[in-house]
Amino acid sequence: MKKVMIVEDEELILQGIRNILDWESLDLEVVHMAHDGAEALEMWEREPVHIVVTDISMPVMDGLELLHKIREKEEQVRFIILTGYDEFAYAREAIRLEVENYILKPINEEELERQLRETVEKLDEMDKKKIQYIDEKTQWMHFLSGRTGAEEYRQFAKLLDLFADHGNYYAALMKWNMNGLKEKKITDVIVELKQEKYLKIVHLPPDSLLMVLTDQTVDEMQAQEYFSELQNSVESRFNVMTFICMGPGFQSIAQLPESYQTARKLQKYLILEGYGTCISQRQIQDRTAESLSMDEEQFRRFILKKETEAALGYMEDLFLNQIRGDASAGSLYQMAIKMAMLLQDIKKEYKLKSSNFQELTDLIETIFRAEDIHGIKTAFISEITEIIACIHEEDSQYTPVVRQIIAEVQQNYKEDMNLKTLAYKYHMNASYLGQIFQKEVGCSFARYLSNTKNEIAKDLILNTNMKINDIARQVGYPDTSYFYRKFKQCYGVSPASLREMKKY
Structure with a gap:
């Protein structure tokens, strides 16, 4: 049963239209009755309908403006216009907007019923075409996946007119930017x-051809x-942003799925190349898969020192300035995931909580769904900003002297520092300072310092090829055996075992 909305500013006429017909016998249900276009639009947004029967001349928002606004949201909804003004200008505008009919008041019951029946039939036909369209798309996707049997190739060869067994064909995928793009365009x-003349096309909804x-x-x-020239023509004529990936040439319909799959894999290069480009397998085959360089320790230090501008600036430079023209998409994703995991580690280590944080899986999904580097950057900006805000909030719970000690550890962890020297520096009793630190931070100063060193050592073990002895000295442990003992106390595994697990 299809849904109907009636819009009429005169209450008697509104109720008359509602009661003049047996709507159920027409397989219709009146779900909204509005007195002007603005009220009708609000109702439609809450619960969309299939058919709108509306007056033209109404206060606040007239029927044609209502039609315009609903058409922007849904192309398939049908309109029947009612009016007492027999003017060609109204009829012409209504026809241009694909209105089903233009009926004059007083309303003829039989005419309205006939128009409603025809509208229902048209909606049913549109639904059938949509189902057929989905079926055709499913068949094409089955074929392009390479799972079609040889006996079915002839069917698809006929659809594309590719009958030569030894032809010379090229397949490409055009992807368009769906932002603000209407189905009609x-x-x-x-x-x-x-x-x-020489082009065969298959629409693969929602965004590829x-x-x-x-x-x-x-x-x-x-x-x-x-x-490439075709792309320029489409973009200039229709104001549509596109990205084209071309697969290798092929000689028969049986080889089209392989060419398609290659072109489809190239779509990930949209994130590097952006819309408005056309690339081929030949262009990217020599690109390096080497990891892009990220100084995790420096980036971490910017965040923990709550230097928002420096942290965001470093990320901006990393994604926008250090991406080389010969970089592979894989190396970009690898760097982005490494950054996401680093942020996750910081949130866990400092027990930061916020409803605005993204789960690691959600952040990684956002990375892979982003259509360009700016999309990735935007996801990280909100996450980094929220982490620093939470660290500020956590720090506000500490007394000034404890905040100073924590900042000093983060900056000078390599040095030989202890609570006695710090107490002297801040003119406090060492025992009293130790009690304050334990109460506010939740662990002793010695444990906090050790954890800080071990966390930095862990990152060096996992992300560099530095020797373990050098790492020990780097974080302030001149005695390697002592470093091994402290590290194992912290993580339950030795530094060498951790590196072995990562297969360095």
Whole structure:
């Protein structure tokens, strides 16, 4: 049963329309009755309907403006316009907006019923086409996955007109930026591309188009140039941002799935190249997979010292300035995940809690779903800012002298420091200072200092090839055996065992 909304500013007419028909017999249900366009729009946003029967002339928001606003949100909703003004301007605007009909008051019951029946039939036909469209897409995805049997190849060869067993074909995937993009504009692009002489296309909703170039006279470089020019034409004519990935050439329909899969893998390079580019496997095959360099210790220090500007600046430089033109997408993702894990470690170590924090899995998902480097950067900005804010909040619970001691440990952990020397520095009794520190931080000063050193040592073990002896000295343990003992007390495994687990 399809839903209907009636919009009319005169209460008697509104109730009359509601009661004039047996809506249930038409397989319809009136779920909203509004007195102006603004009220109707608010109701529609709460519960959308399939059909809107509306007057044109109403206070606050008229029927045509209501039509415009709902059309922006849903193309399939149908409208029947009611009005007492027999003016061509209204009818012309209504027709342009694909209104089902334009009915004059006083309303003819039979005419309204006929229009509603025709509208229901049209909606049913649209639903059938949508289901057929989904079925066709499912079949194509099954074929392009490479699971189709040889006997089914002829069906898809016929759909694409690829009958030559030894042709010279090139496949490419066009992905468009869906932000603010209406379905009608996508349809316009598809209709336009179907006019291309040597181009066969398959729409893979929601945001991709498979294109097969059948011109037998072009080579790989000429094919990429063709797709690039096609991209420029589409973007300039329809104001749509696109990204095109071209797979290797193929000779028969049976090889199309392999070319498609290669092109699909190249879509991850959108994050590096951005919209408006057209790339091929040949272009990226020599890109390095080496990890991008990130100084985790320095980045961590910026955060723990609550230097928001320095931390965000470092991240900005890392993602926007140090990404080389020959870097692989894999190396970018590896660096981003390493940063996400570092932030997670900080939250766990300092027991930071906030409803604004992202779970590690959610942050990683955001990284992989981002369409460009700016998307990744934005996710990290909010997380880093919230961590520093929470550290500020945690610090505010400490007395000034404890905050000073914690800051000094973070900055000078390599030095030989103890509570006695610090008490002398801050003109306090050592025993009293120890009691304050234990009460506020939850552990002794010696344990806090040891944990700080071991945490930094752990990062060096996992993320560098430094020798264990050098790491011990780096964090302030001149005696390696003592370092081993303290590290194992902290983590339950020795430094060498931890490195072995990471297969260095």
